[in-house]
Amino acid sequence: MSAGDFLVFRIQGQEFCLEIGAVREIRSATKTVPLPNSPMEFKGLINLRGIVLPIIDMTSRLGLVAATPATNPVIIVAESGGRIVGLEVDVVDDIISVSDAEIQSIPTIPTGGIQEFVRGIVNISNRLICLLAIDRLLPAEKAAAE
Amino acid sequence: MFNQSLPPEVLGPIKVIFFQECDELLASLDSGLEALKQGNADPDTINMVFRAVHSIKGGAANFEFVRLTQFSHSFEAVLSDLRAGRIAASAVLFEDLLHASDVLAELVEEAHGGKVWDPGKTEAALKALAGYIRKEDEFTSAGADGEAGPIPAPEKHWNEIGDLRSWRIVFRPAASLYRRANDPLLLFRDLSRLGELQLELNLHDLPNLADLEPDRAYLGWTGILRTLQSEQAIWDVFEFAGGDCHLEIVPCAVEAAKVPPERLPQVANEAVSSNSSDPQSNRVIRVDLDRVDKLFNLVEELLVQQTTFNHVAGKQLAPEVQPVYAEFRRLSKEIQEGLLAIRSQPLKPVFQRMARLVRQLEQATGKSVTFAATGGEAEVDRSVLERLAEPLTHLIRNAVDHGLESSDERAQLGKSPSGTIALRAYQRFGRIVLEVSDDGEGIDRERVLSTAISRGLIDPNEHLSGPDIDALIFRPGFSTAENVSEISGRGVGMDVVNKCVRALGGRISMSSQKGVGTTFLLSLPLTLALLEGIVVGSGSGRFIVPIASLLETLQLRSEEVKFIGDVRVIRYRDQYIPLVELAAILGYPQISGAHGSIGIVVEDDLGARIAIAVDEVFEQQQIVVKEIQGAYQANHGVSAATILGDGQVALILDVNGIVERQKQNTERAQCYDEESDERVSRWAIR
Numbered sequence: 001m002s003a004g005d006f007l008v009f010r011i012q013g014q015e016f017c018l019e020i021g022a023v024r025e026i027r028s029a030t031k032t033v034p035l036p037n038s039p040m041e042f043k044g045l046i047n048l049r050g051i052v053l054p055i056i057d058m059t060s061r062l063g064l065v066a067a068t069p070a071t072n073p074v075i076i077v078a079e080s081g082g083r084i085v086g087l088e089v090d091v092v093d094d095i096i097s098v099s100d101a102e103i104q105s106i107p108t109i110p111t112g113g114i115q116e117f118v119r120g121i122v123n124i125s126n127r128l129i130c131l132l133a134i135d136r137l138l139p140a141e142k143a144a145a146e
Numbered sequence: 147m148f149n150q151s152l153p154p155e156v157l158g159p160i161k162v163i164f165f166q167e168c169d170e171l172l173a174s175l176d177s178g179l180e181a182l183k184q185g186n187a188d189p190d191t192i193n194m195v196f197r198a199v200h201s202i203k204g205g206a207a208n209f210e211f212v213r214l215t216q217f218s219h220s221f222e223a224v225l226s227d228l229r230a231g232r233i234a235a236s237a238v239l240f241e242d243l244l245h246a247s248d249v250l251a252e253l254v255e256e257a258h259g260g261k262v263w264d265p266g267k268t269e270a271a272l273k274a275l276a277g278y279i280r281k282e283d284e285f286t287s288a289g290a291d292g293e294a295g296p297i298p299a300p301e302k303h304w305n306e307i308g309d310l311r312s313w314r315i316v317f318r319p320a321a322s323l324y325r326r327a328n329d330p331l332l333l334f335r336d337l338s339r340l341g342e343l344q345l346e347l348n349l350h351d352l353p354n355l356a357d358l359e360p361d362r363a364y365l366g367w368t369g370i371l372r373t374l375q376s377e378q379a380i381w382d383v384f385e386f387a388g389g390d391c392h393l394e395i396v397p398c399a400v401e402a403a404k405v406p407p408e409r410l411p412q413v414a415n416e417a418v419s420s421n422s423s424d425p426q427s428n429r430v431i432r433v434d435l436d437r438v439d440k441l442f443n444l445v446e447e448l449l450v451q452q453t454t455f456n457h458v459a460g461k462q463l464a465p466e467v468q469p470v471y472a473e474f475r476r477l478s479k480e481i482q483e484g485l486l487a488i489r490s491q492p493l494k495p496v497f498q499r500m501a502r503l504v505r506q507l508e509q510a511t512g513k514s515v516t517f518a519a520t521g522g523e524a525e526v527d528r529s530v531l532e533r534l535a536e537p538l539t540h541l542i543r544n545a546v547d548h549g550l551e552s553s554d555e556r557a558q559l560g561k562s563p564s565g566t567i568a569l570r571a572y573q574r575f576g577r578i579v580l581e582v583s584d585d586g587e588g589i590d591r592e593r594v595l596s597t598a599i600s601r602g603l604i605d606p607n608e609h610l611s612g613p614d615i616d617a618l619i620f621r622p623g624f625s626t627a628e629n630v631s632e633i634s635g636r637g638v639g640m641d642v643v644n645k646c647v648r649a650l651g652g653r654i655s656m657s658s659q660k661g662v663g664t665t666f667l668l669s670l671p672l673t674l675a676l677l678e679g680i681v682v683g684s685g686s687g688r689f690i691v692p693i694a695s696l697l698e699t700l701q702l703r704s705e706e707v708k709f710i711g712d713v714r715v716i717r718y719r720d721q722y723i724p725l726v727e728l729a730a731i732l733g734y735p736q737i738s739g740a741h742g743s744i745g746i747v748v749e750d751d752l753g754a755r756i757a758i759a760v761d762e763v764f765e766q767q768q769i770v771v772k773e774i775q776g777a778y779q780a781n782h783g784v785s786a787a788t789i790l791g792d793g794q795v796a797l798i799l800d801v802n803g804i805v806e807r808q809k810q811n812t813e814r815a816q817c818y819d820e821e822s823d824e825r826v827s828r829w830a831i832r
Contacts, residue, residue, distance in 0.1 A: 037732070
């Protein structure tokens with residue numbers, strides 16, 4: 001698997017990370033304009049310096065229970081396959097360097113719906129960080145066209 | 147030749163340009179031949195056609211595309227004879243020439259690294275061409291026999307350019323030439339630069355002073371030009387006057403006699419000139435579309451910023467700054483319009499592709515088809531043009547393959563044996579409308595209905611109106627083709643066409659009469675980048691209603707709002723139309739059941755009207771359409787978004803989608819009555 005630098009963030013107390021290459025910027029969450037007839041995890045649109053950017057609510061996207069709403073949610077502007085989206089998370093922690101050896105594959109025992117988005121598990125200094133696959137977080141092109 | 151002297155990194159881009167030019171040349175060849183076939187055998191058209199083939203040959207020879215060079219050489223020889231009047235124009239000839247142009251297009255594609263075409267087909271076309279060429283012309287008949295015909299060698303060209311020859315030029319301008327601000331004097335000045343020019347003024351058309359109409363053209367000139375330059379160079383002087391005058395350029399008899407007939411001098415000489423001095427290349431530049439688009443995006447940003455500026459500071463501007471700001475706004479708008487004009491292109495090339503497609507389909511199906519295209523001069527933005535060919539191709543394939551009957555069947559039905567496919571384009575309400583119609587068997591509603599039921603698309607008990615049945619053919623999973631044929635292909639149904647059209651912000655509809663024919667109507671925006679709209683407010687949100695679908699805005703008075711069942715309606719032009727709350731129709735939570743006080747009456751592409759209640763109506767403005775990033779664009783009721791002056795995102799309403807949603811809501815309401823128990827689950831499924 002691809003070692004390198006990863007951005008670590010927290011959603012509902014759990015730690016997740018994304019490859020730093022996919023991250024364009026981090027900004028504080030602003031009010032969104034909701035888009036009708038869209039999936040629940042899709043929070044709405046914001047104006048990112050002239051780009052109309054869709055915001056995905058990661059709690060809902062990953063199927064986590066929104067126990068405590070974040071006080072200051074953060075938007076990670078990420079890019080995948082030429083598409084740009086904003087991922088709303090609770091808080092951004094740090095950037096970590098990970099070697100191949102530190103990335104484990106997902107446990108074979110079922111871990112629920114979240115499995116679909118997880119590429120691997122980073123295990124360093126007793127932290128368990130799920131490495132997310134950015135391309136799987138975005139809605140499929142085809143499905144969205146329907 | 148280029149291949150021997152130039153490294154590949156230089157050659158590559160030149161080849162790219164060559165193939166780009168080929169596309170344009172093939173297009174003008176086709177349109178010229180079509181015009182000739184219609185009986186407009188004027189010298190200008192023949193010249194245009196000749197030059198197109200000639201230029202392709204020149205390039206092909208330089209890149210050593212042997213088959214392409216040979217073929218275009220034979221083609222050109224026939225056109226050259228036609229131009230010189232050595233062969234007579236006839237319908238059969240133009241038919242053969244059109245066929246040759248198809249083969250030429252295929253050979254260009256082959257040279258471009260595409261599919262390798264059947265040599266037999268090329269041979270057959272060559273034979274047909276050879277039939278027209280005088281027998282003594284061994285140069286071309288060798289090529290027609292399929293042997294490696296001699297490719298004109300450049301050394302020969304260089305020898306020939308040294309010939310001092312005389313040309314007789316007859317030039318009779320039409321009034322339109324003057325109207326386009328062309329000046330014969332300037333043309334003569336350019337001619338005299340090519341060599342020694344003697345001019346004679348012809349006054350015999352000049353009427354008496356009493357009969358003279360000042361805005362008509364009466365003068366003509368005959369000149370003798372002695373020059374070392376090629377014939378092409380002379381024609382090129384008249385490049386921009388070509389359509390507005392009668393023009394003859396012929397070698398003078400005395401001098402021409404010295405030239406052996408086989409040499410086809412004008413052919414050989416032009417090959418050199420087209421490589422060295424094409425005056426058009428000075429006026430037309432080729433720009434990578436990406437560069438234009440980048441610039442376009444920047445201008446969009448500029449306009450957004452300007453709106454923001456206006457919003458923030460517009461009212462506080464000192465009086466002396468206001469005119470400066472107004473000028474600044476005007477200029478930005480002009481830049482944007484200029485850029486749009488750069489990206490606009492006529493539909494013609496796409497229409498010509500379709501004409502070629504029809505000819506190919508005629509061969510493949512053995513059906514005889516007359517193709518009539520009108521409105522090709524209408525211009526659309528490049529973004530739209532690029533994506534038009536796909537839906538049109540599907541529609542025309544289907545029309546020829548399934549729509550039209552075979553000649554025998556048609557004869558039995560008392561129809562003309564040749565079917566007609568008509569492609570028509572026109573602008574309406576700031577959109578481009580394309581009609582594809584055939585005079586075939588029409589679409590049988592019974593069969594559509596039974597197919598839809600058998601495919602499980604609809605419930606057998608469902609009662610559908612005629613247009614609703616027609617609309618079924620656009621549903622995914624529907625295809626009336628019982629035998630999947632090679633032509634229409636597997637799995638390409640109307641749903642694909644529908645999807646293409648919708649992705650362009652367009653709508654498609656179909657009307658058909660059994661036994662009479664079918665018409666598909668596509669309505670598309672002229673550009674995907676800009677939109678004129680009014681800003682409306684509903685709840686805390688701002689929305690854009692495109693002007694194209696807006697009929698009227700009116701104050702809603704509660705006494706005028708009536709009910710049909712539980713649907714609110716208002717009277718508009720002697721008709722009751724549904725009144726819907728914007729927030730409700732979009733599925734936003736309604737704020738304390740408040741009703742908007744302003745009604746926006748809109749109309750969808752099919753003429754269905756609906757009134758949308760909103761709270762506020764703001765100004766009309768030009769909206770820069772922003773694609774919604776990610777993959778959330780497809781949405782009933784919303785087509786895209788924009789950014790308003792205050793930086794807020796506003797959704798652009800799609801009236802067709804809103805009407806559709808209202809229909810669905812009404813259907814759902816009907817579900818309640820029938821199956822009240824399943825109410826909740828139905829809602830959830832939808």
